[in-house]
Amino acid sequence: MLERTSFREGLRYRGGSSMWAWMLHRITGLGVLLFLSIHILETFTLSFGPDFYNNTMELYNTIFFRVAEIGLLFAVLYHAINGIRITIQDFWPALWRYERALVWAGFVILIFVFIPLAVWGLLPVFRGEL
Amino acid sequence: MRVRFDIKRYDPEKDEAPYFQNYEVELGETDRVLDGLNEIRWRQDGTLTFRRSCEHGICGSDAMRINGRNRLACKTLIREVGRRVRIEPLLGFPVVRDLVVDQQRFFQDYRSVLPFLVNDDPPPPRERLQSPEARRRFDDTTKCILCAACTTACPSAWGNDSFLGPAAIVQAHRFIFDTRDHATVERLARLAGRCGVWACRTAYNCTMACPREIQVTRAIAEVKRAALLGGP
Amino acid sequence: MASYPPAPPTGRFEMYSWLFMRVSGIVLLVMAVFHLLLMHYGIGVEQLNYQVVATRWGSPWWRLYDFFLLLLALTHGMNGARILMDEYLRAGGWRLVLKIVLSLLYLLLLVMGAWVIVTF
Ligand code: SF4
Ligand code: FES
Numbered sequence: 001m002l003e004r005t006s007f008r009e010g011l012r013y014r015g016g017s018s019m020w021a022w023m024l025h026r027i028t029g030l031g032v033l034l035f036l037s038i039h040i041l042e043t044f045t046l047s048f049g050p051d052f053y054n055n056t057m058e059l060y061n062t063i064f065f066r067v068a069e070i071g072l073l074f075a076v077l078y079h080a081i082n083g084i085r086i087t088i089q090d091f092w093p094a095l096w097r098y099e100r101a102l103v104w105a106g107f108v109i110l111i112f113v114f115i116p117l118a119v120w121g122l123l124p125v126f127r128g129e130l
Numbered sequence: 131m132r133v134r135f136d137i138k139r140y141d142p143e144k145d146e147a148p149y150f151q152n153y154e155v156e157l158g159e160t161d162r163v164l165d166g167l168n169e170i171r172w173r174q175d176g177t178l179t180f181r182r183s184c185e186h187g188i189c190g191s192d193a194m195r196i197n198g199r200n201r202l203a204c205k206t207l208i209r210e211v212g213r214r215v216r217i218e219p220l221l222g223f224p225v226v227r228d229l230v231v232d233q234q235r236f237f238q239d240y241r242s243v244l245p246f247l248v249n250d251d252p253p254p255p256r257e258r259l260q261s262p263e264a265r266r267r268f269d270d271t272t273k274c275i276l277c278a279a280c281t282t283a284c285p286s287a288w289g290n291d292s293f294l295g296p297a298a299i300v301q302a303h304r305f306i307f308d309t310r311d312h313a314t315v316e317r318l319a320r321l322a323g324r325c326g327v328w329a330c331r332t333a334y335n336c337t338m339a340c341p342r343e344i345q346v347t348r349a350i351a352e353v354k355r356a357a358l359l360g361g362p
Numbered sequence: 363m364a365s366y367p368p369a370p371p372t373g374r375f376e377m378y379s380w381l382f383m384r385v386s387g388i389v390l391l392v393m394a395v396f397h398l399l400l401m402h403y404g405i406g407v408e409q410l411n412y413q414v415v416a417t418r419w420g421s422p423w424w425r426l427y428d429f430f431l432l433l434l435a436l437t438h439g440m441n442g443a444r445i446l447m448d449e450y451l452r453a454g455g456w457r458l459v460l461k462i463v464l465s466l467l468y469l470l471l472l473v474m475g476a477w478v479i480v481t482f
Contacts, residue, residue: 001235001238001239001291001292001293001294001295001325002221002222002223002235002236002281002282002287002288002291002293002295003222003223003224003235003291004222004288004289004291004452005221005222005288005289009221009288010221010285010288010289012198013195013198013199013221013283013285013335014197014198014199015199015283015285015333015334015335015338016334016335016338018332018333018334018335019285019333019334019335021333022285022331022332022333023285025331026442026446029439029442030442030443030446032439033439033440033442033443036435036436036439037467037471040432040436040471040474040475041471041474043475043478044474044475044477044478046412046415046478046482047477047478047481047482049412050411050412050413053411053412053415054411054412057407057410057411060407060408060410061407061408069402069407072398073398073402076394076395076398077395080387080390080391080394080395083384083387083391084387084388084391086331086332087384087387087388089332089347089351090332090351090354090384091351091355093345093347093348093349093351093352093355094348096334096337096345096347096348096351099334099337099347117399117403120403121402121403124408238367239367241367242367242368242369242370286449289449289450290448290449291452291453292370292453294370319372320369320370320372322372322374322376322377323370323371323372323373323374323376324370324371324373324375324376325370325371326370326376328376328377328379328380329376329449354380357377358377358381
């Protein structure tokens, strides 16, 4: 039961790769939760009839949302892959030795999945369709 | 070589806020950070306050933040830290003066996991025997010197002020996995609660900070598993 | 002899919460990622409209899928937010108020989502 340490002091601590992974896990988690809330609200407008819903969906077809969707994709993928890594390490404590390697392995997988999907998702923007 | 020390100083009775003070000390590569601190205190500035006792990494008095990471000053060589050393007190404790912090809470948490052997069986004539394999099960966690480096490096402990912290769990691990101990159920109940192991997010700062190279995160994960399965 | 502090509170809520985060996380890895890929890359967000949803939800299985996805994802996310509050807000009045707000928000969003899935 320590005294609370300020974010600033905490950020200045030189932890290892797992500490940064942990921090990004929280940030991406919050980001996905925010999107999920918006997504539920927007889906709820289905009950206001076709016009209302279709108008709402039009909002997603803007460059801003297209780029935001790529951010969402990153957040979901990161949160999923990093979460699996943490679960594995929690249930197989002997893997502590490979902590750094596992963080990086997660990143490599993330990049390999994320980059192609991101490019694909941004194609309409590159083609100037939006 | 000349090594520059930037030391965070604070005397709550005199200073309004902590500030950094610089010192230059002539040291060799294989001198320790603690030698630098001693040099400053003995020859340059007698007001610099820090704890140390054994000077050989066994009493746990001189854990501090050295270049942003928790380490023992008496176990850290100058060649590991370079010509500029930044020294700050451990996080999460009230500063008594300079690098000396009030570790009251840390030892309270330590005591709350019952860090002693509980066994009410009548003692056998010579000693309570244990096989070497059973002894090896908790060998790692017997090495703890209660320096608090792990607990004050833990991002969960920085935020969650009801978390008992890695060091207390390491101490509990030492008894939970000891076949001679009979308080496992009680200890696990304390650690499975709101203040216990579930606040650990597997960030490994503790393992990296431990000067005794205890596999702290691993010990915590083993206690998690024991709590989940109801026994070691 | 040193005095021993009172036993820390016991109880298994945090353990179940911890376990839930891991189990639901694994399920969500499959369900949410599949949902995201299907909607964004299979169907395409620009194609999404009232009619598409109506066809999709013509099948009760999709409704069931979406309902479980909603339940798991929202519970996982809101529990995460609760943990953040526990860690970064001081114990006391404000934290309690915010946690109540969070719980209400959780219930509200859950009901809104479920309602539209069921009644659409
Ligand atoms: S586990 Fe290591 S870092 Fe933690 S108190 Fe014990 S010796 Fe210090
Ligand atoms: S002085 Fe004893 S551990 Fe460093």
